[in-house]
Amino acid sequence: MATKLIQHPIPVSQLVPPTPSITKMTMRTLSATHPKKPRFGDYISGFRPIKVAEQSSGLVGSESPVLRTPTQIKTDIYEGLKGINRGIFGVPSAKKSEIEGLVKLLESQNQIPEPTLYLDKVGGCWKLVYSTITILGSKRTKLGLRDFITLGDFFQTIDVAEGKAVNVIKFNIRGLNLLNGQLKIEATFKIASKSRVDITYNNSTITPDQLMNVFRKNYDILLSIFNPEGWLEITYVDDSLRIGRDDKGNIFILERSEENQT
Numbered sequence: 001m002a003t004k005l006i007q008h009p010i011p012v013s014q015l016v017p018p019t020p021s022i023t024k025m026t027m028r029t030l031s032a033t034h035p036k037k038p039r040f041g042d043y044i045s046g047f048r049p050i051k052v053a054e055q056s057s058g059l060v061g062s063e064s065p066v067l068r069t070p071t072q073i074k075t076d077i078y079e080g081l082k083g084i085n086r087g088i089f090g091v092p093s094a095k096k097s098e099i100e101g102l103v104k105l106l107e108s109q110n111q112i113p114e115p116t117l118y119l120d121k122v123g124g125c126w127k128l129v130y131s132t133i134t135i136l137g138s139k140r141t142k143l144g145l146r147d148f149i150t151l152g153d154f155f156q157t158i159d160v161a162e163g164k165a166v167n168v169i170k171f172n173i174r175g176l177n178l179l180n181g182q183l184k185i186e187a188t189f190k191i192a193s194k195s196r197v198d199i200t201y202n203n204s205t206i207t208p209d210q211l212m213n214v215f216r217k218n219y220d221i222l223l224s225i226f227n228p229e230g231w232l233e234i235t236y237v238d239d240s241l242r243i244g245r246d247d248k249g250n251i252f253i254l255e256r257s258e259e260n261q262t
Contacts, residue, residue: 073106074241077253081130088151090134099130103243103251107235114194115234119160122237126254128154133250135225142218149173149214152180156254163188165199169226171211181211187228201229 080099084091091099112118131154135145145151152170159165167185185204189197204223206212215222228246236243244252 068105070106070109070111070238073102073109077102077106078129081253084130085151086128086154087130087132088135089140089145090136096132100251103236103253106241107243110236112237115237116191116194116197121239122234122242123158123160125155125157125257125259126242127257127259128156128252128254130253131250133225139221139225142221144214147174155257155259158189163190165189165228167226167228173211173214179208179210181206181208183215183222183226185223185226185228189232192231195235196231196233198231199228201227 077099080095080102081087084095087096087099112121115122135143135151140146143149150172152172154170155168157166157168165187167187169183169185171181171183173179173181183204183206186202187199188202189199192198204227206215206219212219230247232247232252233245234242235245240256242254242256244254246252
């Protein structure tokens with residue numbers, strides 16, 4: 001009796017090798033040909049960011065700019081005033097701008113923004129160290145302030161109780177045995193605001209008579225330069241320095257003086 005062999009069918013998986021998933025193969029191919037796109041914050045190979053110095057935001061905890069104290073600013077002002085004779089005979093525009101910039105910086109740190117309410121800080125004797133008032137050209141020649149007459153110190157004494165201001169301008173004349181003399185201008189002031197006073201001219205005198213004889217012909221020019229009438233804004237004051245601006249656009253810097261010139 002013949003034996004009948006029964007052969008089970010061969011599974012298809014053994015006849016045909018398995019085909020990789022199209023999706024997986026496609027992703028691998030794409031990964032090989034198209035490198036992974038860096039995410040935000042990832043560094044591209046060979047590249048490292050360079051830090052840029054950040055400016056201070058002024059917020060709490062951030063690095064703040066160094067502020068200059070009034071004392072430091074005043075030191076810079078005095079340094080800038082060296083060699084310019086109070087600015088009376090003019091200064092280069094660059095130097096003038098430098099001084100005005102320092103003045104504005106000091107004014108911004110004024111600790112007495114309402115000085116006419118504290119006139120005890122303003123009273124007393126002051127010495128002019130800088131002014132934008134200038135004596136130039138024909139005025140300087142007519143007044144003899146080139147070689148013949150030397151302009152000396154300028155003092156201002158303020159009597160708060162009397163509402164009075166006295167300006168004293170010193171001169172000496174070489175041709176008259178180094179004669180010393182002065183122009184004295186008296187004025188009154190009234191409070192106009194918390195930082196401003198109105199000034200009224202009262203009278204003026206020149207002593208001695210020899211000096212008056214020298215200036216007599218051009219006395220109106222001399223008085224027009226130094227007459228304080230108008231208004232004065234007190235923009236900075238402390239125990240040793242005072243800054244003012246008048247209605248003519250002039251700046252005055254005065255330091256406290258122990259000399260009594262009245």
